[in-house]
Amino acid sequence: RTGRPEAERPQPQDTRAVATSSRPGTVSEVPPRPRGEEEPLPPAQPHELPGSLGHIGNGLGWEGALSITSVSRDRSRWVVFPGVRQAQWLTKTKLVEGLPPAVQGIMDNPALGLQELEERAKHMVSHARLWDTAEAAPRRERYCPVLFENLIHICRLMSGKYPSLSKRMLARNCRVAATWERESILLQVRGLSGILMNSMSPIPPVASKEEILATKEHVLETFYPIAPTIDLQEVNVYKELNDTGFRDGYPYSHPHTLFFLESANVLTDRFRPEQLRAKMLMFAFGNALAKAKALHGNDPKVLEQPVVVQSIGTDGQLFQFMVFQLNTTDLVSNDGVKNLVWIDSDQNLYERAQCVPEVKKGVVTKPAGISGFQPDTFKKFLALYLHGTV
Amino acid sequence: MALLAASRHTTSIAHAQKLFRFTQQGRSAPSSHVTPKAPPLPARQPPLQENPPADRKTSLSRGPERGRESLWAIEPVCGPHDCRWCISFVQTITSNLFPSFTWILSVVSHCSYRRMGRVLNAKGESLFFCISCSVSDLNPEVNYYWHHGKEVVVHGHRKGRVDPVRFQIDDSPHLQIRVPKQLPEVGITHKLNVSIPAFVPVIDHKPSKLPLFKKQYENKVFIGAKVADPCCYGHTQFHLLPDKLKRERFIRERLEDQIEVVYRSNGIASLFAWTAAQAMYQGFWNEADVTRPFVSQAVVTDGKYFAFFCYQLNTLALTAETIKNNPRKNICWGTDSKPLYDVVEDGNVKGFNDEVLLQLVHFLLNRPKEL
Numbered sequence: 001r002t003g004r005p006e007a008e009r010p011q012p013q014d015t016r017a018v019a020t021s022s023r024p025g026t027v028s029e030v031p032p033r034p035r036g037e038e039e040p041l042p043p044a045q046p047h048e049l050p051g052s053l054g055h056i057g058n059g060l061g062w063e064g065a066l067s068i069t070s071v072s073r074d075r076s077r078w079v080v081f082p083g084v085r086q087a088q089w090l091t092k093t094k095l096v097e098g099l100p101p102a103v104q105g106i107m108d109n110p111a112l113g114l115q116e117l118e119e120r121a122k123h124m125v126s127h128a129r130l131w132d133t134a135e136a137a138p139r140r141e142r143y144c145p146v147l148f149e150n151l152i153h154i155c156r157l158m159s160g161k162y163p164s165l166s167k168r169m170l171a172r173n174c175r176v177a178a179t180w181e182r183e184s185i186l187l188q189v190r191g192l193s194g195i196l197m198n199s200m201s202p203i204p205p206v207a208s209k210e211e212i213l214a215t216k217e218h219v220l221e222t223f224y225p226i227a228p229t230i231d232l233q234e235v236n237v238y239k240e241l242n243d244t245g246f247r248d249g250y251p252y253s254h255p256h257t258l259f260f261l262e263s264a265n266v267l268t269d270r271f272r273p274e275q276l277r278a279k280m281l282m283f284a285f286g287n288a289l290a291k292a293k294a295l296h297g298n299d300p301k302v303l304e305q306p307v308v309v310q311s312i313g314t315d316g317q318l319f320q321f322m323v324f325q326l327n328t329t330d331l332v333s334n335d336g337v338k339n340l341v342w343i344d345s346d347q348n349l350y351e352r353a354q355c356v357p358e359v360k361k362g363v364v365t366k367p368a369g370i371s372g373f374q375p376d377t378f379k380k381f382l383a384l385y386l387h388g389t390v
Numbered sequence: 391m392a393l394l395a396a397s398r399h400t401t402s403i404a405h406a407q408k409l410f411r412f413t414q415q416g417r418s419a420p421s422s423h424v425t426p427k428a429p430p431l432p433a434r435q436p437p438l439q440e441n442p443p444a445d446r447k448t449s450l451s452r453g454p455e456r457g458r459e460s461l462w463a464i465e466p467v468c469g470p471h472d473c474r475w476c477i478s479f480v481q482t483i484t485s486n487l488f489p490s491f492t493w494i495l496s497v498v499s500h501c502s503y504r505r506m507g508r509v510l511n512a513k514g515e516s517l518f519f520c521i522s523c524s525v526s527d528l529n530p531e532v533n534y535y536w537h538h539g540k541e542v543v544v545h546g547h548r549k550g551r552v553d554p555v556r557f558q559i560d561d562s563p564h565l566q567i568r569v570p571k572q573l574p575e576v577g578i579t580h581k582l583n584v585s586i587p588a589f590v591p592v593i594d595h596k597p598s599k600l601p602l603f604k605k606q607y608e609n610k611v612f613i614g615a616k617v618a619d620p621c622c623y624g625h626t627q628f629h630l631l632p633d634k635l636k637r638e639r640f641i642r643e644r645l646e647d648q649i650e651v652v653y654r655s656n657g658i659a660s661l662f663a664w665t666a667a668q669a670m671y672q673g674f675w676n677e678a679d680v681t682r683p684f685v686s687q688a689v690v691t692d693g694k695y696f697a698f699f700c701y702q703l704n705t706l707a708l709t710a711e712t713i714k715n716n717p718r719k720n721i722c723w724g725t726d727s728k729p730l731y732d733v734v735e736d737g738n739v740k741g742f743n744d745e746v747l748l749q750l751v752h753f754l755l756n757r758p759k760e761l
Contacts, residue, residue: 120522123525123620124525126618126619127525127615127619130616130618131615131616131618131619132527132530132615132616133531133616134531134533134610134612134616145528146527146528149526149528150525153525153526157522160522249737
């Protein structure tokens with residue numbers, strides 16, 4: 001039940017990757033990427049590597065009813081949270097670092113007047129982190145949701161300029177269920193998927209047709225000899241359920257953005273950034289898949305109109321942004337068109353929020369207030385909010 | 391007058407909220423004496439003016455006239471339309487998702503009623519402009535501590551001395567909106583120093599004569615944010631009544647006349663605490679009375695029935711010494727509770743009441759003069 005550190009895994013025999021992309025005599029041009037380089041170890045916790053189990057021993061991984069379960073009729077093992085690479089395999093997704101060009105374009109568009117909103121954003125951060133409580137400093141359980149509400153409040157102000165922004169609705173505690181098969185393993189995502197913002201109209205596809213076809217050449221990373229479904233909970237289910245969480249006739253039927261707030265006070269109760277990104281990916285995929293099956297039926301196929309769902313995760317200071325595009329519901333084989341995800345990870349909104357100034361030997365070393373405010377992070381938040389209508 | 395307080399280790403908001411809610415029942419319910427009862431209102435408690443002067447021609451209790459163009463003009467309402475947004479709006483109410491400010495904003499921006507659209511188009515810019523400067527709090531704390539009246543110490547080493555009676559309100563509205571400038575004062579006839587020939591009930595006996603909790607609160611004054619926040623004036627509060635105070639219960643126990651008391655007492659007490667705390671944040675207290683009125687609004691609801699209140703704080707001088715020569719009174723205007731809809735069946739809303747929605751919209755459209 002314990003997570004084996006990655007260093008103990010033998011080097012992958014990724015012969016398939018080498019075979020398809022190498023030419024005779026030029027194997028060295030495509031060296032298999034050594035494991036150590038692509039996984040920066042989090043410096044503070046060297047014993048816990050990305051993709052590992054984290055806190056499985058404490059039984060906390062499924063606290064919020066987030067069980068990504070691998071359905072099998074025979075055995076039962078326990079689940080925890082996979083890293084992003086494992087999530088990519090499970091959802092047949094290709095990763096692209098950074099936000100897509102459409103979202104970057106919104107950020108760089110001067111007509112939106114994002115500069116004026118910086119002052120408001122700083123005020124909102126101060127409100128959430130400094131002023132919101134009668135105690136000395138608000139706790140994370142309090143300031144994380146308040147910060148989220150304040151940022152959404154600023155985003156909604158843009159509906160004065162773009163009236164179609166008002167055709168959105170926030171939904172909390174909605175359950176999603178999606179089932180799919182991946183190389184003869186039946187997988188499902190079920191549970192409370194954070195805060196969901198729905199919209200009346202879907203987000204247009206972010207990647208062009210050429211990029212989607214280019215994903216055919218991409219090879220999914222395997223983790224030989226470790227099964228890619230490691231640490232997934234095995235349960236017996238009797239109904240393969242695909243449910244968006246809303247009944248038919250709901251006007252805001254298209255999932256737009258999922259928000260995940262890691263607001264537990266204790267560090268061990270919160271997800272690490274890597275695990276949070278994996279959770280965001282799995283739930284964005286779950287929502288997109290459920291919507292695609294609702295729109296186009298249960299048959300696995302390449303989608304004419306890809307479904308785009310965004311995801312933002314935060315612990316009150318660090319933000320993870322993600323845009324997921326579901327290109328295909330044919331997930332059984334490892335070949336063919338893959339789904340795409342753009343991830344912008346570990347964006348700090350501010351460096352430090354000091355409620356009481358720190359004074360050492362009569363000198364103020366850290367003044368009270370918010371220091372190191374990064375307006376770009378807020379711009380990304382706003383750009384993801386505006387994406388689809390601007 | 392007795393001391394209303396709570397033990398130090400139980401100053402949690404939920405507990406205080408429960409206590410606060412309990413203290414709003416106007417009359418002792420026939421249940422056991424353990425149920426805390428409402429204290430008699432302090433002698434200076436402002437009267438509730440429910441029926442505005444008769445020259446108003448609208449169906450709602452319209453707010454008092456303002457010096458400038460009245461924002462509360464309610465146009466004749468069109469008939470109910472079967473809008474999809476309306477269904478989702480009401481379904482969110484019935485599924486116990488109380489309308490947060492953001493939801494209200496989305497409702498307001500979805501308005502497709504012609505008349506309401508016209509009202510909004512005229513005032514729409516004011517709505518967004520005001521809201522763009524506002525801050526909303528979810529489940530904030532609002533606390534106020536004050537002295538009112540005198541009592542003689544009965545027991546102990548201080549026996550025989552005269553003490554002020556101390557009161558503390560710990561409130562937790564569901565949602566509140568704060569703005570950086572004060573809402574305009576209400577009406578020419580209700581300015582600060584104009585004395586109002588209204589009756590404020592005088593109650594001689596102590597609230598401890600009723601079976602009431604008597605514990606020690608932590609004495610706090612808090613508007614929902616610290617003093618450093620520039621949005622230091624209140625705009626609107628939204629209160630959600632707990633299930634214990636639902637109408638069916640009162641009707642079952644044959645206390646129909648107490649239903650409105652719940653709404654009114656909640657409105658008066660919450661708004662008094664909020665406006666007085668705002669005044670304290672600006673530096674006023676009972677020896678240095680307010681030089682300008684503090685105005686705030688509140689909506690009290692149980693999900694279906696809505697009651698609207700507007701409060702003007704004219705004086706903070708409520709202690710035994712300062713109240714002697716103080717002609718000013720605080721004023722609260724309010725409506726009776728009215729249903730927003732009759733019933734929701736088969737995904738359709740039956741009997742949707744536009745007046746209530748219009749009143750809500752007008753509340754939100756109310757804005758300070760400077761903004």
